[in-house]
Amino acid sequence: MVTFFAPWNTMKFPGWEHGxxxxxxxxxxLNLFYPYxxxxxxxMKIGIVPFWNPYNFTGSPLMADFQSAIFYPLNIFYLLLPMIDAWSVMVFxxxxLAGIFTFLFLSSLPIQKTAAIFGAITFAFSGEMIVWMGDHLVASxxxxxxxxxxxxxxxRRLILCVLALTFAIFAGFAQPLxxxxxxxxxxALYRRxxxxxxxxxxxxxxxxxxxLLPTFELFVLSPRRTGDVGYLFDQFLMPLSHLISYLAPDYLGNPATYNYLGGGYHESMLSIGVVPFLLIFLVRRNSTVKFFWIVAGLSLLLGLNLPFVRWFYDLGIPLVSTFVPSRIFFINSFALSVLAAFGLHELLAKKSFKRLALLSILCLVVLGIWYLIKAKEPVMQRNLILPGVILACTVILxxxxxxxxxxxxxxxxxxxLYFGNKYLAFSDRQFVYPSHPVFTFLQEHAGFNRFWTYGDGYINANFATQYRVYSPDxxxxLFPARLGELFYATETKGQYAxxxxxxxxIGRAREGESMLTNPYRLRLLSIVGAKYITDWSEGAFLPPPLFTPVWQQEQWHIYEYRDALPRAFLTSDFVVEKDSQKILDKIFENSGKKIVLEQDVKVDTISTGSAVINKYLPNTVSIDVDTQDNTLLYLSDTYYPGWRAYVDGAETKIYRANYAFRAVVVPKEAKRVEFYYKPNSFRWGIIISLASIIIGFFWWHRYER
Structure with missing residues (x-):
């Protein structure tokens, strides 16, 4: 973390002067799952339901984000242990658990216990489980x-089946679910x-x-439902040559050793180990074996770049056509682990030593031919040696x-173990989100104002959540699509896309690019209240008087953007537009506190007054207002279903303003406007969940009798 990400990658840590x-x-x-x-x-520890994350995306649903896995029962470790310790427990x-559960399943099948143990270890430490442990813990x-x-x-254990399926839902990764x-x-159909x-x-x-209900609501409003995903198929449907990775997972190198020649290493992992791969070809046909051969075959085919596979994904099947194709290799790894257990059972029962020897020799020949014909790079040649040694040892055995x-x-x-040790990273505790003066300044001085980063000083936006500061990015x-459309307009010169x-x-500024060259970006930074700009350079490209330096340490600078609007303000200056492109046009034509609404409202032509945020919590915003006119209160937080507004205790309508934000009508002499996040999707979700538990209890009681 401290090596790759700003602002820590410019720091020197005591005792690590050479890096x-x-x-x-x-x-x-680091970027998503840990901060969330x-x-x-x-x-939860302070009694607040984690509905909303106010620190990124100008506010975004937290609980509805499936990957936050808020209801996962194993979260108990996070409530009982310090965060870093609980995370480590969840990793290990x-x-x-994968090993124990696989052993239980294999033990219920007609194979030896030794073979069941072998299959359990194979799956628990398969390439897929190892690499996703390091990259997407919720997926594994x-x-x-x-x-x-x-x-x-x-x-035929009904309650156990319900619990395991429910735990899988709450674990937090949709595609493997x-x-x-x-x-x-x-x-279940196959076993009748x-x-x-x-x-x-x-x-x-x-x-x-x-x-599921809050997540579905967010999914419908997100880019996932309508976005172009053709690039996923181009990038994550594997060529046939990728099959060599069953024997040599690091044939193209390994990102952990900085020599990987491919793309998406953890997305394309096939390996279950050389020895288990050999054993799958020793299995004797029975109904269970046949089922898992079919599963293994289909889960492999659906991840390969074949014409009929691409046609299948292009059909536009809901959910499936938005998936990363190669993630189905999870299922391939599990199916092959089951087959490997059957293979070892067959080997020990039938003494099929000659077949194993012949298979090993055949694979050695394949590796040798591959080495001579296809392995052009030194890293390719080098990473064929270890599989060759394992195959040779198998022949000797x-x-x-x-x-x-x-x-x-x-x-x-x-x-x-060699593979896992090579890939997985272990870190000293001091390097897990260490403090940094940039974040310290923002925590102490930014208040509710947002920050944005320029050029080489780009700070990953999601770190704002970890440090409890505010970023628009x-x-x-899953996130509200309208916010993404608005921000993307800063890269398309105001055109809808x-x-x-x-x-x-908000469109990034390249190092050396003047901040004045993109007026669309400046306008967006203004209306989201991005008052502070961080920079790691001499600052010549953030010129005064628009940008005023307020802090410096070594090459890190923080500037105040003088045109940044308050997070909340009163205004009666607005126009009404409904078409997306026309709304964008008006936003970028306007200046100051003029806003764009999508419905007309009645307020005074000229209004004065003030708005001051007095309480800002994830699910609650309270703003003191002082006005003698009927006016509008604008809040640069994301417009999203479930937010309710109250003026002096009386509920009022929230209008969508500036394409993605909120505004409410404030009558004269009003004193306080409050926003509360009370999502109906969550309320109905609770009702359905409780009803399902009650129904399940009676069904189980009847089933047991």
Whole structure:
């Protein structure tokens, strides 16, 4: 973190004068999941429901953001332990739970316990589980419930099935959740489970409504529903040559060692280990094996760049056509881990040593040919050696026969430990969101004003959440699309365009670019109240009098943007437009406190008065007003369903202003305007969740009898 991100990457830490050892992984954990978890847990500890995050996107839903995983039962660790300790527990417990649940499922099938243990370890420490542990912790916590669900289906355990499905919902990653539900449901059909098991799927969705309804509301209002996702298929449908990574996961290098030649390493992981991969070809056909061969085959095909696969994703199937295709490799890894367990069972039962030896030799030949023909770069050649050594050791083990079971365990564990140690990063506690003078200044002086960053001094916007300062920008899978459209207009010279898929960002200024060259950016910074601009340069490109230096330490500067408007102000100067492009035109034509509404209101032509924020909490904003005229109060916070406004205790309508923000009519002599976030989606979610729990209790009682 302190190596890659501003402002820490310019700091010198005592005892690390020559730099801090690092691996460029886990960026989404640092950028998204850790700050969101910290904020939500901190709010829960002081009795505030974590509905809203006011620190990014000019305010955005927090609980409705599926990845915040606020209702995940394992969050108990965050409530009991310090944040960094709880995070570490969640990282390590992922592999433990995945292993235990996979062992339970495999033990319910007709294979030896030794083989069940082998399959459990294979999945728990598969390439997918390791790399997603380091990059998207919520994703691996979602998928780990799959084997427990299958175990519950196999054993006809209704309550366990409901709980495991519900935990998967609350774990917080939508795409693997869909895969978990589909595979589990099809498995129930394949095993001809009783109807009560199918009811578990409906019950879990009902119980999860407290999360699913707010998330659906946000999804409908986000760029995910309408954005162009063609680039996802171009980037994350893997070529056939990628199949070599079953044997050599680091054939193209590894980002942790700064020699990766591909793209999206954690998005394209296939490896389950060399030894487990060999064992899948030893399995004997039975109904369970046939099912997992089909699952493995389909989950591989849907991640490959083949014409009919691209056609399938282009059909526009809801949700599926917005997915990153290669993430289905989660399911491939699990299915192959199950098959590897069956393969070891077959090897130990039938003594199929010659077949294993022949398979190992065949794979050695494939690696050799690949080395000679395809491996042009030194990193490619180097990373084919270790798989070759494991294959050679496997051939030798088949000759010993007596110790082959132990030997295969050792080879499998050693290979995956090497892979995990190579990829995963461990850090000293002092480097987890350390303090920095830039953030200290903003915390002490910015108040409710927002900050923005210029050029090489770009500070990742989502760090604002961690440090409880305010940024208009943000990066996330779900956020209000209108905010993204408005901000993106600063890069399209005021022309309407769909919002980018994962971020809302006022157009960045390149180092050396004068801040005066983009009037669209200046206007947006003004209306969102971005009063402070951070910069890591000499500051010649933020000229006075528009930008006034207020702080400096070494090359870090902070400037005050003199045209920044207050976060809340009174105005009667407005125009009405309904068309998106015309609204944008008016916003960028206007100056000062003139705003654009989408509905007409009756206020005095000229008004005076003041508005001062007296309380600003995630779900509550209170503003003292003083006016002798009927006027408008403008608040540069995101307009979003669920917010309610009250003027001196009487509810009033919130109007959408300046494309994405809020305004209310304030009658003369009013004293206070209050905003409360009370989402109906959450209220209905609670009702449905409670009703589902009650129904589930009676169904279970009847089922048990």
């Amino acid at each position: 801090i050892p690092n691996k460029p992984i886990g960026l989404d954990n 978890k910290q904020l939500s847990i901190d709010l 417990i992922q592999s433990i 916590h979602t998928i780990l419930w799959l084997p427990l669900i299958l175990y519950a289906i196999e054993r 869909v895969y978990v539900f589909v595979v589990s449901f099809v498995y 489970a009783p109807w009560q098991i199918y009811s578990a799927f409906l019950l879990s969705i009902g119980i999860g409504a407290i999360q 088949t000759a010993t026969k007596r110790w082959i079971g132990v030997g295969l365990f050792v080879l499998m564990i050693a290979g995956q 943000g990066t996330d899978a 769909p919002s980018p898929r994962i971020d809302a960002r």
